[in-house]
Amino acid sequence: xxxxxxxxxxxxxxxxxxxxxxxxxxxxxxxxxxxxxxxxxxxxxxxxxxxxxxxxxxxxxxxxxxxxxxxxxxxxxxxxxxxxxxxxxxxxxxxxxxxxxxxxxxxxxxxxxxxxxxxxxxxxxxxxxxxxxxxxxxxxxxxxxxxxxxxxxxxxxxxxxxxxxxxxxxxxxxxxxxxxxxxxxxxxxxxxxxxxxxxxxxxxxxxxxxxxxxxxxxxxxxxxxxxxxxxxxxxxxxxxxxxxxxxxxxxxxxxxxxxxxxxxxxxxxxxxxxxxxxxxxxxxxxxxxxxxxxxxxxxxxxxxxxxxxxxxxxxxxx
Ligand SMILES: NC(=O)c1ccc[n+]([C@@H]2O[C@H](COP(=O)([O-])OP(=O)(O)OC[C@H]3O[C@@H](n4cnc5c(N)ncnc54)[C@H](OP(=O)(O)O)[C@@H]3O)[C@@H](O)[C@H]2O)c1
Numbered sequence: 001x002x003x004x005x006x007x008x009x010x011x012x013x014x015x016x017x018x019x020x021x022x023x024x025x026x027x028x029x030x031x032x033x034x035x036x037x038x039x040x041x042x043x044x045x046x047x048x049x050x051x052x053x054x055x056x057x058x059x060x061x062x063x064x065x066x067x068x069x070x071x072x073x074x075x076x077x078x079x080x081x082x083x084x085x086x087x088x089x090x091x092x093x094x095x096x097x098x099x100x101x102x103x104x105x106x107x108x109x110x111x112x113x114x115x116x117x118x119x120x121x122x123x124x125x126x127x128x129x130x131x132x133x134x135x136x137x138x139x140x141x142x143x144x145x146x147x148x149x150x151x152x153x154x155x156x157x158x159x160x161x162x163x164x165x166x167x168x169x170x171x172x173x174x175x176x177x178x179x180x181x182x183x184x185x186x187x188x189x190x191x192x193x194x195x196x197x198x199x200x201x202x203x204x205x206x207x208x209x210x211x212x213x214x215x216x217x218x219x220x221x222x223x224x225x226x227x228x229x230x231x232x233x234x235x236x237x238x239x240x241x242x243x244x245x246x247x248x249x250x251x252x253x254x255x256x257x258x259x260x261x262x263x264x265x266x267x268x269x270x271x272x273x274x275x276x277x278x279x280x281x282x283x284x285x286x287x288x289x290x291x292x293x294x295x296x297x298x299x300x301x302x303x304x305x306x307x308x309x310x311x312x313x314x315x316x317x318x
Contacts, residue, residue, distance in 0.1 A: 001048025002288060006268050007200030009147045009173050011077050011113060015262060016287040017051035017202065018044045018280075019273035020060040023209065027275020034063050036275065041067035043277055045076075047284050051269050053176075053202065054107075055081035055118055056099060061106035069108075078107060079174070079202070081118035081151065089127040093135035100139055114174050115140075116149035122161040133171050147173040147200075154178030154205055158309030160189040167193035178205040179267070181241075181260050181300050182220075182310040191266025201268045203261055207283075210311030211257040214239065220311060230303060244300075249293050254279075258286040260300060 001014040018041065020026050026037035041052070041064060052068075054060045061080060068076050080103050086096050100115060115136065120128050128150065136148055150172045152163050158178075166172050167190060175194060179186040183205070194201050209216045221240040224230040234240040241253055250256035262270050272283040291297065304310075 001050075001284070003050075004268050006051075006077075007173060007194070008198035009114070009200055011147070011200075013051040013077050013269055014049050015268070015270060016049055016284045017053055017269040017271045018049050019204065019271035020052060020054040020064055021058040022204075022273030024273045024275040025058050026060055026063065028060065028063075030275055032275050034066075037063045038067040040275060040277065040280060042070065043280055044284075045071060047281070049284070050075060051077045051079070053079045053271055055116075056083040056103055056106075057081070057118060061103055062108075065107035065109060073109060077113045078109065079114035079116060079149065080107065080112055081116040084118055086132065087118055087120045087124055087128070087153070089124045091127070091132070093131050096132055096135060097139055100136070100144055104144060111143055112145040114147045114149045115145035116151050116174070116176065118151055119153035120150055120162055120166075121153050121156050122165075125162045125165055129166075129169060129171060137171075149174035149176065149200075149202075151176035151202075151204070152178065153314075154183075154312045155309070155314045158183070158185075158312060160186060163190050164193065167197055167199050170197065172199060174200040174202060176202040176204055176271075178312055179203050179261055179264070180206050180208070180211070180311065181257055182210065182304045182307050183312060184301065184305050185308055187264065187266075191264065195266045201266060203267055203270045205312055206261050206270060206272065207254050207257045208311055209313055211253050214253070216311075217241065217253070224307070224310070229307060234303070244292065244296055249296055252282075254283065255286040255289070256292060256296075258283055259289055259292050260297070262287050263291040 003012050006013045150166050177186050225232050225235045244250045244256040
């Protein structure tokens with residue numbers, strides 16, 4: 001594993017972080033068992049992963065808390081999130097304390113490393129900043145969590161309006177942002193601000209469905225070509241991004257996707273979500289590989305750098 005310092009938190013975290021939500025939820029969403037999920041977490045620990053992202057909404061706080069009993073608490077960095085119901089302008093500050101306490105109890109831990117508001121849309125940001133953050137900072141002072149974070153709702157906020165503010169407000173130590181090969185605008189909108197202000201970054205949506213399901217990629221490219229957003233020649237090949245798979249380049253599309261984001265200036269932790277042991281192994285290996293060849297990076301920037309909000313599908317629980 002390679003380790004980086006997560007912005008001003010000072011936490012030393014692996015560049016590959018296990019996401020316990022998304023479409024997999026450690027495999028629980030595909031019908032796998034709690035012990036399978038524990039095995040995935042243990043395999044991640046063995047490969048040097050020390051950053052785990054979960055949320056009240058994922059139903060994986062308990063299994064994460066159980067799995068990490070095999071290591072000392074200070075060897076892992078746990079990030080979790082308040083329920084979605086607190087990411088709206090009408091949520092009550094009192095309720096969020098009760099929810100934080102429930103997360104501590106489900107994780108069976110004395111403290112959370114990074115406590116985040118979950119999927120905050122731009123319209124709810126004033127409430128998050130002015131009503132919720134002050135209350136949470138008082139709980140932080142009691143030691144219930146160490147760092148405050150916020151995640152965007154990528155499908156509803158593809159231009160990162162919320163994070164554009166949050167990265168500059170000095171309240172949030174960590175932000176979670178959507179960034180991938182066909183949704184690159186965090187490069188201009190988010191990373192310069194997080195870097196300037198020492199805010200740690202967690203990446204989501206790196207592979208999602210668009211780069212894990214070949215049919216989804218083909219239909220998305222077909223629609224974009226029909227709309228004149230990408231060149232027609234991309235639709236001619238059976239695999240529109242097949243040009244990335246070659247000697248000296250990527251081995252698979254997920255390999256390309258993880259390597260593309262990992263080396264972007266301003267990126268700290270690349271979250272990957274899986275319930276599959278083989279994916280876990282290859283994804284970590286991809287994140288640790290060198291950058292894609294410069295010609296491929298340039299090609300991806302030329303072809304897709306202007307796109308906004310592609311492939312940001314929301315599952316039932318993200
Ligand atoms: N707003 C928010 O706060 C928010 C939103 C989204 C995500 N997140 C966080 O980010 C984490 C990552 O989520 P994500 O959806 O963005 O993850 P991702 O890594 O972009 O995509 C994971 C999806 O791709 C599949 N996959 C993973 N590796 C693969 C491989 N090598 N080959 C083929 N398929 C592969 C997984 O299924 P398998 O199980 O089959 O591997 C899963 O369906 C989440 O777990 C969560 O912690 C937060």
